[in-house]
Amino acid sequence: MADGFTLTPELDAQVAQAAALLRQARSRVALTGAGLSVESGIPPFRGPGGLWTKYGEPPMDGYQRFLRDPAKAWRERLEPTESWARGLRETLGAARPNPGHEALAELERQGLLECVITQNIDDLHRQAGSRALLEIHGNHRWLRCIECHRRFEPEALAVDPERLPPLCPACGGWVKGDTVQFGEPIPPDVLRRCMDAVAAADCMLLVGTSGTVYPAAEFPVEVLRGGGRLIEVNPYASELSELASVSLRGPAGAVLQRLLHHVSTSAESGRAA
Ligand code: APR
Numbered sequence: 008m009a010d011g012f013t014l015t016p017e018l019d020a021q022v023a024q025a026a027a028l029l030r031q032a033r034s035r036v037a038l039t040g041a042g043l044s045v046e047s048g049i050p051p052f053r054g055p056g057g058l059w060t061k062y063g064e065p066p067m068d069g070y071q072r073f074l075r076d077p078a079k080a081w082r083e084r085l086e087p088t089e090s091w092a093r094g095l096r097e098t099l100g101a102a103r104p105n106p107g108h109e110a111l112a113e114l115e116r117q118g119l120l121e122c123v124i125t126q127n128i129d130d131l132h133r134q135a136g137s138r139a140l141l142e143i144h145g146n147h148r149w150l151r152c153i154e155c156h157r158r159f160e161p162e163a164l165a166v167d168p169e170r171l172p173p174l175c176p177a178c179g180g181w182v183k184g185d186t187v188q189f190g191e192p193i194p195p196d197v198l199r200r201c202m203d204a205v206a207a208a209d210c211m212l213l214v215g216t217s218g219t220v221y222p223a224a225e226f227p228v229e230v231l232r233g234g235g236r237l238i239e240v241n242p243y244a245s246e247l248s249e250l251a252s253v254s255l256r257g258p259a260g261a262v263l264q265r266l267l268h269h270v271s272t273s274a275e276s277g278r279a280a
Contacts, residue, residue, distance in 0.1 A: 018262075021255055023269045025238045025255060025266055028210060028253065029114075029119055029210060029212070029270055030270055032235075032236070033210075034121050034207045034208045034210070035121055035210045036122045036123070037120055037212040039214045040125075040216025041127060041215060042217075042242075042259060043105075043107050044129050044131055046105040046259065046260045048101065049099065052217075067189045069190055070188040077181050078172060080183070081166075084184055085168060099147050104135035105131075105259075106260040106264045107263045108132055108135035109135050109136075111123055111135070111137060111212075113267055115137055116136075120212070121139060121204065121208070122140075122141065122204045123137050123141070124143055124201050124205075125140065125142055125143065126143055127144070128145050128147040129147065130146050133146070141197055143198070143223055144187045145185035147186050148161040148185075149185035150184060150185055151183060151185040152177070152180045153182070153183055154178050154181070155178040156194045156196055157175060193222060201222075205226045205230060208235055209233065209236070210238065211226065211227055211237050211238070212240070213227060213239045213241070214239075214240045214259050216241075216245065217245050218246040218247035227247055227250060231250060236252045237251040238255070239251040241254070243256075
């Protein structure tokens, strides 16, 4: 159980309520953010201990800088010069999924979660076994062609430091890291699939997101417009708290494991009945 966190009877009753909502729903999507990976040692962006809080927001024209000088951007990717970028790369490399990621993967396995849309680039949902996964801001380990949007798994494309940027073997376009930079459009194929999943959803689980960055921040509103319900998991109030039917104030790891417990036990008692 995360430090200082206690599952009070009141919170446990709320988690049971959220479990009932999840079970009654027809199509459930989870929208996750940096808060989910805090217990894996990756700082959030905003709020207490946030990266941007500490170092200030990065320049909003990261993508335009890539387009102006892709070789320079690649040299920075291969050998980061900025201390925070080096620190983040080490932290991402060492991070492992936590009980929150594992609970979401298990909900999917039990057929109680149709899809995870993550704003995180940390690859931890994939490592936890989530399969119906949409990485709307990309994955720090993957590469992507900026022309045909083809994605390349780690090590699938040889990168020659003498010939940068690497070119797409399919269309000859420039290849960059898959992480979506500030100023870069979300790859249209991923965005389309996110919007389809959101349009079909009647229940959205909001985990560890401040709900401040678009287009992802629009998705909960779309679910509400469609008559759906929102369940929030966040130790602190966020922009989305007032919109949620149930807002669970606790760390993602412990709360999602408790949610999994409730949905599984109510399933068993349902079967026993
Ligand atoms: N469990 C659950 N939620 C937590 C935890 C925890 N242990 N710790 C912190 N949080 C919550 C915070 O209260 C905050 O509301 O996680 C949220 C993190 O918010 P942000 O740092 O703004 O992260 P996110 O919403 O993912 O940011 C969206 O902004 O900078 C860009 O591209 C970046 O994907 C990112 C996007």
